[in-house]
Amino acid sequence: MKRTLINELNSMINERVLIQGWVHKIRKLKSISFVILRDRTGLVQCVIENTAMEEKNFRLESVVSFEGIVKEGKNSLNSFEVQVEQFEIINGTKEELPIEINSEKLNVNLDTMLNNRVLSLRHERINSIFKIQNLIVEGFREYLTSQGFTEIFTPKIVSEGAEGGTEIFEVKYFENKAYLAQSPQFYKQMMVGAGFERVFEIAHVYRAEQHNTNRHLNEYVSMDLEMGFIEDENQVMNLEEELLKYILSKISLKGKKYLSILEMEIPQINSTIPRMKLSEAIEILKNKYGKTELKGDLDPEGEKLISRHVKEQYGCDFVFLTHYPRRKRPMYTMPCGENETHSFDLLFKGLEITTGGQRIHRYEQLVENMRYKGLEPENYKSYTAIFKYGMPKHGGLAIGLERITAQLLGLENVREATLIPRDRTRLVP
């Protein structure tokens, strides 16, 4: 007999069905028991005679197979239930469950949740986070594909770091030393120059950062894009604005079930996202909030306060901060005057979720800017070579998938938006 999914049962009243899933809850009455079965599509109440049940090791979270008749019958879950006539335990639970999955909220701390990831993910409030994350990723791809972008897969084992700094993992690559990519920066620029013009990649990137905060992961999913034939970074911001509108409306439309489980509403972008020079933001933070210590960048508190200001002033949860100082941005960033750059960050509800900007497209300027940043152009020959043979003006951005998910769903920690996180101490599961 073919398996029927629980969300298909409502059209099968009085029919015999085979359903399979996990034992979510058991309530034993005098002669019968109510067993709530869970599969990937939902929950259903099933009725079994106690005499039949007692023969078997019938425990919570066991995987079972039920054959029975779908009967009308109002209960807290559905307007029907299943009268079980035959059943089989496919794989019984062996040990006491370390966490309680059938409570309304999963009341465990973050470590317990992550140590028991396979179990915590079975909770619908946890599961729903990743269903929403799926929609973000799908929306990103769909919008960019519709705009003529090509998806690319670029190497994560690299011979040089793209973002500078020492926060880079080392790999033993046969007799050579290699590194894990901090970003696909060089390669996405190459692919613009290779004639694709517009490319995107959704893949892991690696940062060997020592600090273990609620907004850092050592391995995270970066949604990257890069586009050629732009005038400046404003076109990249324009694209991100449309991209985010598309993603947010997709979630509102297709994520209803999961949003209601999470008791969340998704903000929409009604007109445009405010754009503000970083220096202006720093002035506002000084004058309005008495924050005087900021030098060329915001700290986490500054990000929260400027987001609050923008929300009050413009009613928007997003803000683009632009013109970051040259000394704070990587060597590939297009300078703007002596001290600033054609660059931006996007803050969403007080957290940076995007870094982007225009890149240098001329060979001489790139080499010069490398020297300005104290780098030796000779070490980047396979990268600089591409600028000798017709590189268009271009720019791009990267959105941190776990961060945008966490901010959208009001999660305290980016680890909650990661199936299996890697951080300073977490290498298993």
Place this chain on the structure above:
Amino acid sequence: MKRTLINELNSMINERVLIQGWVHKIRKLKSISFVILRDRTGLVQCVIENTAMEEKNFRLESVVSFEGIVKEGKNSLNSFEVQVEQFEIINGTKEELPIEINSEKLNVNLDTMLNNRVLSLRHERINSIFKIQNLIVEGFREYLTSQGFTEIFTPKIVSEGAEGGTEIFEVKYFENKAYLAQSPQFYKQMMVGAGFERVFEIAHVYRAEQHNTNRHLNEYVSMDLEMGFIEDENQVMNLEEELLKYILSKISLKGKKYLSILEMEIPQINSTIPRMKLSEAIEILKNKYGKTELKGDLDPEGEKLISRHVKEQYGCDFVFLTHYPRRKRPMYTMPCGENETHSFDLLFKGLEITTGGQRIHRYEQLVENMRYKGLEPENYKSYTAIFKYGMPKHGGLAIGLERITAQLLGLENVREATLIPRDRTRLVP
């Protein structure tokens, strides 16, 4: 003025346009020159007066911006051309091109092609390979999403190898030793058990194989799927059959332009893919082709010959080989009798493009099978733990993206189906 793409020009006859792209070809006549401009959508012939051109450094592959009028006029490319009135060199080519991009075929050897990847990818025959690869990936995602699969992102930095063997890259993870994932095997199984039931992932995996053949890469894209609540591996093969039909018909439909550039036709699967026990295949190879040396697996020649046999006998380019011996398959593979397993490979035109099968879902059997394979269950505790709390029967497979692309398009070497390959010697670009 807004940029117009070349494939939009046919609806703009007699209008003034701005086009931007690369200088593909220059043909100088007495007083005018024909310049063929290339952008991501195609080629167009442009007419410029020589007096205007001579002032500037007008070289092949320079990035330029043309303003002019679209005029009717038959030429080898289109039924129109652009009379250029104003132009700008956005970024001029600085050096002699190391390879010739505007020839009909790119006549360079593989090393030259890969060393000059940004240039070789500009050739439409090379570029088209990745447009088809995009359709494979899109088709894979679309079909599985329609079948209730959830996309997952699982860690590539891991504490233990999933596939056994020593072919694994080592990463320095702070004070610990870690590895690059050989496959998402453990994690995709976990996510089945975590209640998603059906999951897929498209991501890089890493194999530290010493050999440098035309079918091996040290970093490749694995299209993985895993599904719960199956009876046995036949359902996984059934799914792959439908999945491949979907992908092939998508390519035929949406890839016409690129297939015609590549002068390729895509095979379709008309009925079902033949399934044959590996032992039967070995018998056929012995009796029909005199290959007597095969023991429990095929060599590359054996793969080619059995594919030829199946093509002759059943008219199909694909064949499932099943029931691989237990000693040849990883410890998570479901045994079938004493010596065989519920497993399969899929060969396509003589090359293995998929490995799959049913997995062990019971804790005791898994631990026992680890010991049979000479592994210490204690070393896999975070993996075996998931089998204690209700793991459904499940199975899955992985398709190598570069391999299926190469086989579909008749490429000699999987590196040709990789934007930036990593192999035994290749760590740049």
